Amino acid sequence: MQRLQDATELKFWAEDRPVPREVLLKEAADCVGVLSMLTERIDAEFLDACPQLRVVSNHAVGFDNVDVAACTERGILAGNTPDVLTETTADLAFTLILATARRVHEMVDYVKQDKWRTWGPLDNLGVDVHHATLGIMGMGRIGYAVAKRAKGFDMELIYHDSTRSVIAEEKLGVKFVSREELLNHSDFITLHVPLTPETRHSVGKAEFEQMKASAILINTSRGPVVDQAALLEALKSGQIRGAGLDVTDPEPMRADNPLLALPQVTILPHIGSATLNTRTKMADVAARNLVNGLLGEEMVSCLNPQARGIGRNKS
Numbered sequence: 001m002q003r004l005q006d007a008t009e010l011k012f013w014a015e016d017r018p019v020p021r022e023v024l025l026k027e028a029a030d031c032v033g034v035l036s037m038l039t040e041r042i043d044a045e046f047l048d049a050c051p052q053l054r055v056v057s058n059h060a061v062g063f064d065n066v067d068v069a070a071c072t073e074r075g076i077l078a079g080n081t082p083d084v085l086t087e088t089t090a091d092l093a094f095t096l097i098l099a100t101a102r103r104v105h106e107m108v109d110y111v112k113q114d115k116w117r118t119w120g121p122l123d124n125l126g127v128d129v130h131h132a133t134l135g136i137m138g139m140g141r142i143g144y145a146v147a148k149r150a151k152g153f154d155m156e157l158i159y160h161d162s163t164r165s166v167i168a169e170e171k172l173g174v175k176f177v178s179r180e181e182l183l184n185h186s187d188f189i190t191l192h193v194p195l196t197p198e199t200r201h202s203v204g205k206a207e208f209e210q211m212k213a214s215a216i217l218i219n220t221s222r223g224p225v226v227d228q229a230a231l232l233e234a235l236k237s238g239q240i241r242g243a244g245l246d247v248t249d250p251e252p253m254r255a256d257n258p259l260l261a262l263p264q265v266t267i268l269p270h271i272g273s274a275t276l277n278t279r280t281k282m283a284d285v286a287a288r289n290l291v292n293g294l295l296g297e298e299m300v301s302c303l304n305p306q307a308r309g310i311g312r313n314k315s
């Protein structure tokens, strides 16, 4: 906030709910820059409603809410906040792996509901994480950071991506496999792909059919990567064992969602990057992206440097 206040004439939405679309369109109409959350749709309609706009800075690494091509066409720079949240998000993915495997939220409730009566040798069993096979869909920065953690648990590591990661293969011994092989062999499948038209619902009925009955699905990427109706069916029919989700479709998820009635499902409210340390760094990157972009200086992370020199960013 300080960085923005020092450099700009700042308007901001201070309520703890997303800014309504019509308010955003009206208030941003005369702005040269916008700092957006992933709750704001930055699309052609929005960009056309803001004829002065030169920089969009998204306070997130994911940018499926920003139409980058539409920004580029209009000569508007777009920024995001990679790197600073990688390790924090990987911590949360691993939290979900452990919590789902050992039924943590269910067991906490068990104690709170006064169901704890004895220590029975076959009571409250979960599954082992150590030495299990972890399938990583998407070996980008966060996928790699999850693989590092999994190595310490002696997990078998396999991954699939559209491009090979020589670093992951050489440094961590992660094995590249086909999509089918990953689905067939993993005890845990963790998703680290961006949401694009290609990845939307890329884990659906056909994929659940290929998974082991003991498989646990972990999603810390974007909710719509998973076909949630198909996930519900796969869990109810016992096609897979469980799921740990930090992202849902839609968000926020309401408490009456049928997934929440299933004990083998752990759902968190999109908190992958939610530590004060990391959120502070993200805010700093987002503010610097905005200010630097407006001043014609190098942005910390720019999604479309080619927008400089087009239209509004010509000079």
Ligand code: GLV
Pocket (backbone or CB within 6 Å): 038, 059, 060, 061, 062, 063, 085, 272, 273
């Ligand atoms: C959060 O989901 C992000 O993309 O940073």
Ligand code: GLV
Pocket (backbone or CB within 6 Å): none
């Ligand atoms: C369990 O607490 C054990 O001692 O095995």
